[in-house]
Amino acid sequence: MRKRYPLLAGVAAIAVLALSACAPEAPPAATSTSTAKAGTDTLNIATTTDVVNYNPLVGNSRSDYWVSNLMYPHLLSMNEDGDRIPEVATDWGYVDETTGFYEIRDDMKWSDGEPLTAEDVAYTLNATKKDKPAGTLYGQLANMDSAEAVSKTRVEMKLSKPDASIVEGIGFWGNIVPQHVFEKAGSVAEFANDGSDGGWVSAGPFVLTKVQVGQSYTMDRVEDYPIVKGGTPIPAKVVYRVYPDVNAEILALQSGAVDAIANALPPAQVEQLKNTAGIKVEESTGLGYAHMTYNMDNPDLAKVEVRQALAHAADYDAIRKVVLQGQAVSTGSSPLMEVHGDYYDKSIKEYDFDVDKSRSLMEKAGYTADANGNFPVSFRLIYSLQDSVTSQWVQLVKDSAAKAGITIELQGTERNTYLAMTNAGDYDIYAGNFAIMEDPVTNMVLSYLPGGAINYTHVDDPELNDLINTASTSADEKERVKLMREAAQIVHEKVYDNIMYSQQLYFAHSDKWTGFVSKPSELLSIVNPVSLASASKTAK
Amino acid sequence: MTAPIPEAALEPIPEPIATGGSRASRATWRAFRKQPLGLLSLAILGILILISIAAPLLAPYPASYGTDVLKPPGGGYPLGTDALGRDLWGEIVWGTQQSVLVAVAASAIAIAFGTLVAVLGAYIPKLDAVIGVVVDLTLSLPVLPLMILVAALVGPSTSTIILVVAAFSWPEVTRIVRSQALAVVKLPYIDAARLMTRNHLWIIGRHVVPAVAPVIVVSVVVTASRAVLSAAGLAFLGLGDPTTWSWGRILYEAQASGAMVSAWWLTLFPSLAILALVLSATLLSIAYNDARNPRNHDR
Structure with a gap:
């Protein structure tokens, strides 16, 4: 999902982006910086991309967001x-x-x-x-x-x-x-x-003062930032340094060239870095999810049994265990996640991985397997090659679907091509993820109403539309919860969306610094304004 | 991403041209046998081709995932495992197949097209000027960015890689072969052939092409190794076929999954494989070039 932002952002909303942040009343209590005072230290942070856009109102990439959020x-x-x-x-x-x-x-x-x-x-x-x-x-x-x-x-x-x-x-x-x-x-x-x-x-904790494209973005402290405890940010400077990829970032952190990495760590590196001397790893709750959607414009996928067959032909446990190294939780294949509190519905269970069930569903939909056990269908699944986690699990999806006799043809493309194909509906199955789906009603409006910015299933179900439309104008929270739960049941049952997991994110920083406040999503992570304003060098 | 063409291969060969006959090839072989590096290279290439053919016997096709993630070499995994717990040995063995396929297919296309253009140019002087300009133009293009552009636009797949590499390799072949062919078409025996027949295709096929065959052999090897490097480079940039194992893909996935930092085996072994193929191809072409030079033959 690394950079889905620009596009979706333009469109609508929530969904994708992440946010920004600052918590006024969130005193970074957990992090014992009460004694730290505004000092002269420079905090170096690694990022993988340059800032391309300094206007926070225009769609943006990771680095854009991190830098403009501090201002x-x-x-x-x-x-x-x-x-x-x-x-x-x-x-x-x-x-x-x-x-x-x-x-x-x-x-x-x-x-x-x-x-x-x-x-x-x-x-x-x-x-x-x-x-x-x-x-x-x-x-x-x-x-x-x-x-x-x-x-x-x-x-x-x-x-x-x-x-x-x-x-x-x-x-x-x-x-x-x-x-x-x-x-x-x-x-x-x-x-x-x-x-x-x-x-x-700037009205944030730091203000950009020096830009060296391809190298670094230097931000100086703004003395008066009442949102942080003490009223003044602790580091004198924050410098974002550009490293081309996450391997280089990790090496830079290990060598001490940077004090923190803004990007989330790849799942396979988390354990390793947790055990590395001099490095601390912070956890942040997943507020988004990864999913597959089945394009109902395809006549085969318009059949509910086919979508159900596909949903039962993926080994979600293996994906979470191997690709995500256990750093992800199931949402019960529902768009309502545990972090949504009351909205979360425990009775909705994840689609079980059962290729026999898939086969019988395919037969029920009217397909007959050939001598090799393959059904006469083939679906093209698109994903972004820049998204390393998705690139890995789509292989597992393809292999497990093959066991159920369903052919999935993988089409990994460069990110911009992927976004263009997504927008044009040029796919049978879409695989991707959203950083933050924090408001269930807005999410459903965008995901499942006809014309919704992220309605990648191209679903238009009158019953579902009614529920979502009623919920979006209802001022009564209880009623909204009830309506959304009903909507989630329909989405789950008819497989209008196949939510696979919600990922826990991990961020690494040097143990020479403390006081970071970790927040949900990669965009907030430990580089949100309050976190950076509260970070201090550990006393030696 | 491009292997330098051995100096020797670039020079027009002034010596009498071996126009077939088993005596010349026997002499070449005798000279070749005396070059240990050449023989070693030949052996390595032979082994790689053998591995690519016998891949199913050597290792099962890498499963979609395994439970032992990022295990170092040893203990059931001779070369370790990657970020999805897949056996690296299997990936390299099956990657050999793709690399050899790309090398063979891309160089075959480049050689066939490049030689045809070169010989036609040399044989038909009116065409030569046009061909010369086209070749010079193509050679002056920035190859790597163009390959990336084309691969990105067309979409990654093995056939794209082969075509892209071939499309940017043929001018090099044309240049080498043309310089040789220009010398050949002026030789008396070609004039003699012209007196015998007006069938130009026959002359080209029977006399010109065999005369330039040794340079073609050199070009094949060099183009093949260049194709492997280009394919690995494109795959490393994420423009390879994401569904077929190749050495470049192993490197790309190690980089993308952030495993490069800790798992040295993920970069070392595929790199060694690439090195083995490219180096042996280059050494082989040098050894062959030396061997076919009559000056080096025993008198």
Whole structure:
């Protein structure tokens, strides 16, 4: 999934991206940095890609996100369990069915001394709505008409129709940008924000000061960052260093050239690094999932029995055990995961791996196996070659399906080709993953409603549509839970989606540093603003 | 990614050309036998070809996964296992098959096409100017980026790799063969042949091609080793056939899974295999080139 971002982001929302973060009230308690004071240390972090885009409102890659997240705060953040927590906003909710609001902190400042006010928030939302930058935030704004700063610390949004998840969605996915900087540029969709007119302006813990493309991105501390405990970030500088691949990153960490790796560790390296002296490995809960979807435009896959046969022809246990080295949990083949709390439905069980069942389902669907036991079907499965974990498990899927007499032809392609094929529906089976699926209702809207940005199954089931549409306008959490559980049952039973696992992520840093706050997903990981602002060198 | 063509292979050969006859080839063989490096290379190539043919007897096709992940060599796994617990020995054995196939197929295409173009150019002077320009143009293209571009656009598969490598290898062959053929077509016996028949194809087939055959042999070996390097390079960049085992794919998967740092065996053994094939092919072509030079024959 390494870089699915740009595309989906443009489209819609949530789904893919990750977020950003900062937890105001999340004092990095676990990490005992209470004694650490703002010092003179430089924290070096390895990343695999260059920053290509400095405008946080436009779709972005990993490095873009990591760097812009340290400069442009979000209204809401997320804690380790996936719950939304305050960041710039202190309170949020609905005035009435079609009006949402945020109350924001009054002590935030941009690094050039200008205060961060409700005007900046309203400007960000309105400008994004108007200029349509290809980023995640724009996708969240579908039901927002306009935003208005009703006071210095309160923003209200007019909605075009009731939407129970929009306030948290926007708060979580959108970065706030400085009106006095971005406004001058005209369209926020076209503003490069590359610092060419006198550098960057930040309301995060660090501000970008020096860029050496292909090598490093140096960020200096912003003295006044009230969201972190103590009010001042501890490291004097954060330097993102570019290493071409994860092997080089690990070597750099081992040699001491960097102090942390921003990317998640490959599953096969986790145990090894846990046992390496001088290196600490932090765990973060998986908030996304990996899945396969079956394109119902294919007449064979339009038959529910065929989809069920495929679902029973994959050895999910082996995939989690071997490819993910046990660093993943089953969601019970359901889009509702344990981290979704009340939404999670234990009664939905994972499809069991049973090739005989697959065969009888294929026969039930009207197919007859030839002398070799093969059914006259062949499905083309697409995946991104840049996604090493998926590239590995699709081989297992192919081999186990062959045992059930179903031919799967693997088509691994370079990432951009894969994204283009995904968007064009040019596949029979799609394999991929999403970093964060934090809101069940929004996820289902995007995944299973006709025309949904990530409806890769191309499903249009009236019963399912009704459930999702009702849930998305319902203000009653209990009712939403009930509707989503019913929807998940249908998705599971009719195999509109085949969720395979939710991966635990691991991040490595040098034991010379402590105080990192690990958050869900690779985008937040240990490089979220609060984490980096709280990190300190261990006393020697 | 491209092996330098041995100097000797590039020079037009001024010596009398061996136009067949078993005496010349026997002399060449006698000279060749005296070169231990050449014989060793021949043996290594022979072993690799044998491995590729006998792959099913040597190791079962690598399973989709195994439970012993990243085990070092030893204890049931002579060369260790990869990040999915698959036996590296099996991967290398089956990878040999793909590498040899790419080497043979890509060089066969490049040689056939390259020789045809070269001989036609040499034989028909009007065509020669055009061919010369096309060859020079193709040779001046940045080969690696173009290969990557084509492989990425067409999509990775063994046949793509073969065609891509062949498409960028034939001009080299044409250049070498053409320079030799130009010398040959001016020789008196070709003029004599022209007097005998107006069947140009017969002349080309019976007299010109056999005369340039020794350079073709050298080109075959060099092009083959270059094909293996290119295929391994493309596979390492993720542009190889992800469903067929090849040495490049082993390296690519080691890199992609982040196992390169800790599992030295995943990079060492496939690299040794590539080295063995390329080095022996290069040494063989040098040895053969020396051996067929009449100056080195016993008088």
